[in-house]
Amino acid sequence: MSVRSDKRTHGDNPLEVQGLETRYGQTPILGGIDLSLEEGELIVMLGASGSGKTTLLRAIAGLVTPDSGLIRVGGVDVTRGGLDLVPVERRRVGFVFQDYALFPTMTVSDNIRFGLPPNSSTDRPDEVLKLVGMSAYGNRLPAELSGGQQQRVALARSLAPRPCLLLLDEPFANVDLSRRRSLGRDLRQTLGNEGMSTLMVTHDPDTAMTLADRLAVLVADTSGGTVAQYDRPERIYRQPLSREIAELLGTASFVRATAEGLQATGPLGSVELINESHGAVDLLLRPEDVDFAPGPGPVRVRSASFYGRGYRVSLETPAGEIEADATTADSRTGRVTLRGPLWAIPVT
Amino acid sequence: MTAVAASIAIGLTLLPLFGLIAGALEVDQDPFGVTTGWVEAIAQTSVPQLFGRTMALALVVSTGSILIGGWLAWVEQRGRLTGARWFGTLSLLPLALPSYLLAATLQTTLGPAGWIGRSIGVQQPFDGFWAAAAVLILVTSPYVHLLTGASLARAPAEEEDAARILGASGFRVFRRVTLPRLRPALAFSGLLTALYVISDFGAVATLRCPVLTWRLYQAVDLKRFGDAIALGLPLLAATVPLLLATRAIHGRARPGRIGVANPRPPTLRPISTTSKVATFTIYFVVIGLGVVAPVVSLVGWIIGGVGGAASFVDTLLPIWDTLRLAFLGGTVTLILAGAPAWVAARGGTKRAFWVEQAVYATSAFPGILLAFGLLLLALAGARIFATENAREIYGTLTASGILLMAGYATRFLAEAFASMKTAFLQLDTGQSDSARVLGASFWKRVRYVEFPAVRPGVAAAFVICALAITKELPATLLLSGPMGLRPLSVRIFDRYEDAFLADAGLSGALLTVLALTIVLLTLKWRRFT
């Protein structure tokens, strides 16, 4: 999980997006996207359904012509000011579609060979098949493979022509939850071995956080989607710029408090802050920020659900409802302490 | 179910054939002084040559239709081209014209004396093989256009996007990715076109292109049913290579859908100038010859008032008769096509294959052969089973319309079948199962789950049949009279034959408007599905 800060020459970045806007008819889809991706980096773009993630990928690939803004792939301007300068087939990007879009009438090998020039080295298909662990399946038709296998073939097909940028659209949407982790690990390793610069979009925060070098959070309002925060996943998880971002990344509760420098005071007592703030703030409480002690107390347990390691409890406190972790679900009441320092989001 | 389906398809093929054989066995083979025996007649009519010319015409027309219809569908579904929507719809309108009407109007406009022919200095009359091919291409390419267009709209656009991103040129994407997807649609529409051509009479007779059907009509007119069978069997045989060819085009793997459906509108690509010019040239020719020229001709006939002014009131009854026949015939055809379509869609591969072959064989019958076959069958039946009052039984049979309905059903079974089969293929067993789990009775399931799912396809099948019946001439001409009906198609034939052009023009225009309404309804339904 490295951010390579040594190669900051903008012109050669595999991807550079500035002020990208698209509309569908009168409806704005993307409202000015700025994004840059460095060599070998895996960027995950996280956004709710309908925030314009796929449209962004399609614009980068050249399948959608944006209305304004700049896209630069591998240092070459491919789209500027609403004009496509380089057509799809010459952009040198790889694209793995959500449904994989394998050619159903061609074998796995033929699918992979499709993107290679006719006189290219003959062992590249075998090479990429080996890379994704599918060497034994070259002669199969796509319909004869499982969903996970199809995904790996689609990945191998995109990697075969050595694109300078790989785009992944919800790669695990069609994969069982239980297999996502291991597939994600394999994917990261494959991409790392190829040194591939990758932009992936997903709506699943777990995938996003486990895979991303950097995470871009896409938030849409009436003027279209924009990148609301672009940073390392840990940082966005702990220090989101808005409540909306906080909720996108996982369970989050908020309590109102009054901040004074690095200290905040509210109905649940005083607590240390990560960020210096003044006035009314919302304190972000991840479940792990709350200690719940069962027994008599002012806090009532509304519900509890077991998730293996412990319980996730929903608590009714004087400051409102919060989610916390608990080791037991026997008690109906208890008391809470907040574990600082906490992240304060100013109330607007 | 298979047995029912097979007996419908095979029965509809064999019944008229039995009738013809019964007619051929009659003693007075030579009432009109056709002095040669029928064995010599077959040798003389040079069946192989006629067969060859028929197949050549079918080949030329299917190729032309697939090129034109396929190209237009492709440009409209995948290209960024202003006006394609309007021109596309206009170019589908020849669908509404019966082939004899288009042939007649083009003959008068494109010949040396016609307004187009004269202005470009045509010396030769518009007739013969190539004229017939041109007219038939105009009439059939909308079918290919529609079927291919629908198939392109359904094909997952991501596959083409993926191919482009992998660096493939437009042509390579088409050849390697799109074409394999289109194969079934192209093969099927090519087959329908070829069947249309080998059984068409209107265009080849008007334009004097000597093919099997034309000779066959003469044979029937001369009451030489033996000759008719000798000429009709090669027609039936002609469907076999067509069906085999279709199998070959279908390719090995029927492309299914992979992954989860998440349909996205296809990416429209800019089109090269050459392609634009080609596309608009095709639009210009197809719309000019298939729509403008016939309409101008018809209007010219009406206004010219040649042969006495036309009266609209006189055509009201024919319009009503046309509507009734279309409705009844469409219903009967639909009911009969139901079982074979069900078996082809839901039965095992092998059964489905044979039922399909039998269904397609029915449409090889030209209308007149069919009509005469059915008439002779009714006659033979009445004579054998009711010697006492054979005349009354025969009269009742012909007047009841059973024969005409059987004729329509045979003639258009394949068309109804194709549309209904697609509808049945789209039935989702999951939905039926979940309805069953929810405790729905059989009728409730049919009513709320299955019928709504197949309704668009069934409606389309009905409309297609109704349209075809509206335009059908030879069987209608022979068999609607005893029912006391005089539909528009018959009126056009009658008036055109004796140069009452104003009336022929009016009836033709009315028929076209009627057919057009049906076409537009089809297009509308297609949009909803």
Add this chain to the structure above:
Amino acid sequence: MRLLTFAVVLLITLSCAPENEATSANDRTTLVVYCGRSEALIGKTLAAFEKQNPHIELEVRYNKTPTLASQALAEKAQCPADVFWFQDSGYLGALAKAGMLDRVPARIYNRVDTRFRDPDQRWVGITGRLRVLVYNTTAVEEGDLPPNLEGLSDPKWMGRIGWAPGNASFQAHLSVLRHKWGEDRTRTWMEAVKANKPKMFPKNSPQVQAAHAGEITIGWVNHYYLHKLKTEGFRAGNYSFPTDDGGNVLMVAGAGIRKGAEGRSKEGAEKLLAFLLSDEVQSNLTKETYEYPVVQHIEAHPDLQPLGSIALSEVDQAHLTDIGPTLSLLRDLELQ
């Protein structure tokens, strides 16, 4: 959509309503007519007959004459027709030969000119259509037109003739020539005319228009198209050959009564034939259709050249329908 459903249901209901209410009225007779003439031409005449005879209802089945004849011959005793009215009386001859026609009552039969009726009294002519040349009146003087059919092979007509070998009248005339001239002479003549590169037409009427427009100088047609198409300043005229060598053929459209028609049907059938041959109808028919009347004292339409002034070819009407070998000949010459 609801409106459409309603319309469809309405259509079903109406479609299934009983066809004719006449069945209830016992005093009405239905007369079935197999009619090879165009409804456009004679529909009015038949309507007038129905009006005059309210107790008779006509059920007319229009189609091409050969088709109707074939159908009748196949149907034999089961044939529902009471009356046959055919474009070419030769097909009536075929029915007569098969024993399907009853003798026409003398009072009707005797009204018809002896040349235009069956010697065996099985059918009578109703009207006649004359084979003529149509010519462009500005391009050629009447005196310079060919003196007989043979004249059409004169090289001076190279590229100036029109003909329609697919047309039934053309084929009928050729069949007559085969019998009059013999097969060899007919073939030689056809080949000679063909060498003059005549323009092919699908049917007769466009030839008349082409003659008017000067695209052809001569067309070989039936006489009445000219009169139908003629307008002020029309530059085409009809021409009959001055002498008879098989060129001036009158094709007789005729009618007959089915053998086996009895009682009211037979009565009605005879009534219809008598009606068609009445003075009034004969003169109306020539006025409306420009065809020649067959009752001797009725005068033809004033625009027509009177039959008396034409050297009509003597023709056995049966020869007009002997088109089997004619079709073979046309195929040999690649005209069919």
